[in-house]
Amino acid sequence: MVPPVANRGMGHGPVYATRVGQASVVLLNGVFGDPLLRVRLRDQRRSLLFDLGEATRLSGKAAHQISDVFISHAHIDHIAGFLRLLRLRIGVIHPCRIYGPPGLSANIKGLVDGILWDRVGLRGPVFEVSEIRGDTISTNRVQAGVGVVEPLGEKQIDDGIVLEEGLFAIRATMLDHKTPVIAYSFEQPETLNIRKEKLVELSLAPGKWLGDLKVKILRGEMDAMITPPGAKARTAKELADDLVLRAPGCKMVYATDLGDTPQNRERLISLANGADLLFLESVFTQADMARASATQHLTARACGQIAQAAKVKRLAPFHFSRRYENAPEQVMAEVREEFPTVMAGRDLP
Numbered sequence: 001m002v003p004p005v006a007n008r009g010m011g012h013g014p015v016y017a018t019r020v021g022q023a024s025v026v027l028l029n030g031v032f033g034d035p036l037l038r039v040r041l042r043d044q045r046r047s048l049l050f051d052l053g054e055a056t057r058l059s060g061k062a063a064h065q066i067s068d069v070f071i072s073h074a075h076i077d078h079i080a081g082f083l084r085l086l087r088l089r090i091g092v093i094h095p096c097r098i099y100g101p102p103g104l105s106a107n108i109k110g111l112v113d114g115i116l117w118d119r120v121g122l123r124g125p126v127f128e129v130s131e132i133r134g135d136t137i138s139t140n141r142v143q144a145g146v147g148v149v150e151p152l153g154e155k156q157i158d159d160g161i162v163l164e165e166g167l168f169a170i171r172a173t174m175l176d177h178k179t180p181v182i183a184y185s186f187e188q189p190e191t192l193n194i195r196k197e198k199l200v201e202l203s204l205a206p207g208k209w210l211g212d213l214k215v216k217i218l219r220g221e222m223d224a225m226i227t228p229p230g231a232k233a234r235t236a237k238e239l240a241d242d243l244v245l246r247a248p249g250c251k252m253v254y255a256t257d258l259g260d261t262p263q264n265r266e267r268l269i270s271l272a273n274g275a276d277l278l279f280l281e282s283v284f285t286q287a288d289m290a291r292a293s294a295t296q297h298l299t300a301r302a303c304g305q306i307a308q309a310a311k312v313k314r315l316a317p318f319h320f321s322r323r324y325e326n327a328p329e330q331v332m333a334e335v336r337e338e339f340p341t342v343m344a345g346r347d348l349p
């Protein structure tokens, strides 16, 4: 049994390990560490990251499975883990996509160019960096050892959607932190759960084919044939009827580093409206409000008020100032005064 957050002091604070629809999420460095939220898509061998702060907790296996990284902005505590990702991606052929505010390609290229790549030839890690600029998104290819940025084009963004796939979509909103900051919404259209007892009953081994099955169902391709390993091919519909429980879609929102301004509140409340889970920064207590406005961060009270106004189901406040390291319960208590449904979570040792 995990002790309630309010009874804990010191350390990194809660990591909020939980499930959101078809994904499991964990705030790898806890509420006091650099922002780094890992979202693992179940049965997909694939992970997404929201921000990329210090990343020593990222394993090589996890790094190979990261397809997309969503950066809020390039302040060091949000991007310092890139060098670890870069190192762990040596030998990985497929590109890793990185999204963020204008200027991100130069930030990534600068970090890549800080290394001597004379041994890598054309096998250096590849990044497709997309800069979100209001209604458009422009993408550049950055490859270790190549030395130049290759523009891949620009396209219009419809309704804030920067990435749309069968299993999920990512919507982005630009906020202000005296520099542009992007908040993201991870939206799953519908949740499909595999009935494990049925797999056993039908002697089917779990594997990547379950992910393929889910994609077919979500795309409505119910006549598509799927062959589980060691079994005969069946239609997606037949397998779905036997194995899949369908549940409504869900939404998780990630937002950090924003000033408490009417426009930021309005944009974020609109993005987070009705979210199942909101990760939102809660940097200072009310007593340190002057510091919050000088650095363009939210107080615990503002964090709770935004969650309340957006009518989210669960709130995971994070990015606490280290000045409260011995008293995270003080921050949590102020959030709860405005929004009671704050998540409890497993603490890092």
Ligand SMILES: [Zn+2]
Pocket (backbone or CB within 6 Å): 073, 075, 177, 257
């Ligand atoms: Zn910042």
